[in-house]
Amino acid sequence: MTTTPDISVIIGAYNAMPYLTKTLTSVVEQSIGRDRLEIITVNDGSTDGTGKELERFAEEYPGLFQVFHQENSGGPSAPRNKGLDHARGRFVFFLDADDYLGEEALERMLAMAEKNKTDVVLGKMKGVNGRGAPASMFVRNQPRTDVFNSRVYWALNPLKLIRRELIEKHQLRFPLGYKTCEDQLFTGMLYLKADGISVVADYDCLYIVKRDDGGNITTSTRGADSRIKVLELMVDLVEKHVPAGPDRDGLMNRHLSIDMFHALIHLARESDPELQRKNYEQLRALLERSYPDSLKARVNAITRLRCELVQRGMLQESIELEKVDRRHRSSGEQPGILVEGDRAYTLLPFFRDAERGIPDEIYDVTAALQDRHRLDSVGIEDGVLRMTGHAYLRRVPQDVPTSTELVLRERDTKAEHRFPTTVVATPELGAGKEDAGKYRYPQAGFAAEIDLTKAVDGGRLPKGLWDVFVAVRVEDVVKEIRFGHKRLPEVATTPQTYVVADGEENFAAALYYTQPYSNLTLDVGENKHKVADKLRIEGTRWSTTIPSQLEVSGSWKLAGMPAGALGVRLEGDGGRSVTVPVTPTGDSAFTASVSLEGLATGSWTVSLWLPSQRGKGWSKPVGPQSSLTNTRWISRGVPRYAAVAKKRNKLVLRVGRVAIVKAVLKRLKALTSGKR
Template sequence: MPHRQLPQIAVVVIGYNDAAHVTDAVRSALAQGPAVREVVAVDDCSTDGSAELLARLAGAEPRLRVVRRAVNSGGCGAPRNTGLDAVTAPYVMFLDSDDVLPPGAVDALLTAATEERAEVAGGLCVRRELPSGREVPWQGRLYAERAVIARPARRPHLVHDTLCVNKLYRTAFLNAHGIRFPEGRFRYEDVVFTARVLAAGPRFALVPERVYVWHVRRSAERLSISLDRAGIDNWRARTEASRMAYEILLGAGQKELARAARAKFLDHELRMYARELGLRDTRYQRAWWTHTRAYLAEYDAADWTPDPTAPGRLLARVVLASTEPRDLPRLRELAARPARLLPPYTRAADGTPVWSADLPQVTLEPLLTRPVRLLPFTVDAQLRPRARGTLLRLRLHELYGRMEEACPEAVEVEWRMRDGGGRGCVRAAGAGSVAFTPALDGTWTADTTVDLAALGACGAGTWDLRLHVLFADSTGREVTAHAVTGAGRLRRRAVVSARHAVVLVQPYATHSGALALRVAPGARGVAAVVHRRLRRLID
């Protein structure tokens, strides 16, 4: 029998009050085939009948064992530790009750681990937005191709994948190093667990196959920890987990990984929460700003190199330089992906580019030599209704002379359906390449039209604007556009469609300030919009 078919894997499934989904999770683990020796389902003292449901499943499946905790832990770490202590198989994986393992996940990871003699094998996780079905790869760059990494320090980017669920671990390795999750009501336990794994210096095997489907239910009554970011306690927990990860890696002598973990915090966590800061009230903003400044004060000089104008580092330097929240709209755009640095572009008395006149200590001088493809330049986008269609006006801003130096010639316009959900119609071409025209104010403009009826022909959904700016040297860069509001902007509008009779289109700015369109075609789409508006009025 091939080694990948031997019963060597334990899958630890944890759940709390998730009777609606836990069956699918357990069955997805059992369906992996004979390589799965046991599925250990840990019920964290549920009160919704989950334990009874699992007990019935176990009665018909000898590979399933159910462990019920007597007291709810309040987190995910303790039940995972409970399951880990109960497994007998040589390898172990983790699965949350509201997610699933795709077919072939176990075989792909086990084959890699055994053939490469690796203590840890990791594969691609996809975030599946529900109910749309849109899938977004998690850390796809890391899993683009097969790789074997003798020591984590040789691939510092490993610190960016803090998930524990898309990996297979040699049980003896975890036990020998005493690697466990934080106990109790500890949020972001994955971050600390992953740091402990990396600190132990395991041999890693990476595979490009999909091995985990992470279900994202933003409309759920009880949001997951990663989605429930409205309270300041969530941010404090995030920074504490990041601090612990840094200290674990540094304490193990993994200085390069510790430095990478700090850089990852600036590029990922800080940018993510900064994009949402404008949505919070003043009290939250002040608390966030004060806590963030205190945390960033722990960074040393080496943490700001080699590029102090990289978006996350620049954002952090602005926070450190000001005692009060400021420039939130501008910071939101800087935190976008890709980053956009909105005007005004200020210079100090000696001509050095700076963040603003009252924050001259935040220098932007590295922007003068940074490659054009990495510059946080800004393209404004404004929709204007016209009798013969809808005009999309694009305006590219100068950035300390770098745009003039690169000589922007044209821009390619494309609308992409965000929630395609496998319907096939996920893109709508714009007018192809549209030439830029230099303006007297030092900007470049380009006008094209938007066929709103064509977007509606693909059904209800959200469309994101993507631009590909082309320069004179034949290089280019894909960017999103800053949504311009004000006089003349297009509000919700009804558009005549040969297929649907009428299409409702609503432009809006995303959390990061980019232009997007919500489209609702036909009588059913119109009715759904009216129903949602009435419900908001009633609520």
């Protein structure tokens, strides 16, 4: 009986030595186990030792490999199609012969697909030997998404786990006749037809390698012609399957920002003027039919400028732009930002060049200003929220007047309150590698202090979940930054709950970080973080020297509370109560000695107690203590007792006077019975 493999790993190989050995080893050593895999390899007419290495592995692992040899096809499509024709697995994974897998890659991706019933799984990619890797889609795990609600479409390579049923249902194969970008047509259709896409971002699944010999086919293939042909096909694909609107614009943004950019790079290097002009006119015709105003507003400024130059037929300016952009990329220095009134412009070539006449709106980056920020410290002390950090707009010169506000915005009501900050000098900011150290931000630091008891019109900040923002203003341009997810390592990441004194009343405030984005939020009024949950009883016992004295030990996990507020409380019948302050024995531990002398007869419940206004506060019942027995003592010549009542969730003491006559008779009876 033949068992269906879970995954068919398909590897097309052309002159892949010595990289191939590590590639194959990474597959056979997968944690998922070889019994759940089949490995299909295709030697595409190699002239080095690739074919022999494939046969060696097949011999070493009998039954695991299928090895096919064929004449060179000129690209990766034919080997991949051959692998698909022979695949039996429920899923397939395409692996290039110079890349390799993380040990748990296939196991994690398969688990993600099966748990979420998705058709395609992207595993986090990591570049090796200086090769760049897609990153924007791997910020966090995504159990189930699609091309319109994530960044997955920006990774159009086929190096993914794919349900084979989806491939065969739509009779998909890689197109022939292309040396590069051919995978976009295959992967793009998969994305659009998939019933759910997953992303594994918390594990390095695939290591993509830059070959020392420059043999990566994408980087070694020259010329704009084939790239433009694929770009035209992808535009047609998107327009056929996605109606006009924001979804289509989102996918088209990817093709103009990446694929047209790469085409223009190769076009600028073209030595044949006739072919260069022909390719340029192809791009112009493409934009004339497929570049609506809604898409123009969505792409970034340099893509918008590229499109503007192409539409105007300004070939030499396009070539000059790519030279400038190449210098920027190699140096790490990006163009500066000009702020005028309520608009910001990037200083790319031909800005306000009277001869070229490119409108300012092409350079407008007001809505896309990049920021940098960091939380350095945060806490609440004596009711005052104190915070330090920095925030600035990248590449905006610091001689322009700048100010920073701290903004608290309530999540449900959207009510907001803004607070000024004071400037903290940051002479080191901008001295690093980013932008080659060209821009400095010596006044970007800030310190904020907000008295939570007087934050709103002299009164307390209302109950709610208050998300924290920083608003950076440059002239009339304001950029709001959701704050806290970038912070110094010493900033505590666990929730910090405080009890704040407000006159006679105490209230709760907690600082915590949201999931999954890890942004800072202030919880006022125990919406998510309960004070009582931070109080803990370690144990109770009777004093060894004073029988009427109950000793309670415990701890608290509060980040702060009013001094002397915490106590042990005994609550009796009729609303009677007695509270004894605790004695700290460490940073967060305490003991309390509670005397039962003078307590009225009746039942008394024991709890930890933090008071508030008009008798309201936080109570943490002391649980039943199996080791605690009854006790007796003499008070003013009268014998008294405390009996431990059997209650499920709390400690209750029944206090009363010992009935002497009854006790004596009971004792005599016991003695008499003993003599008999």
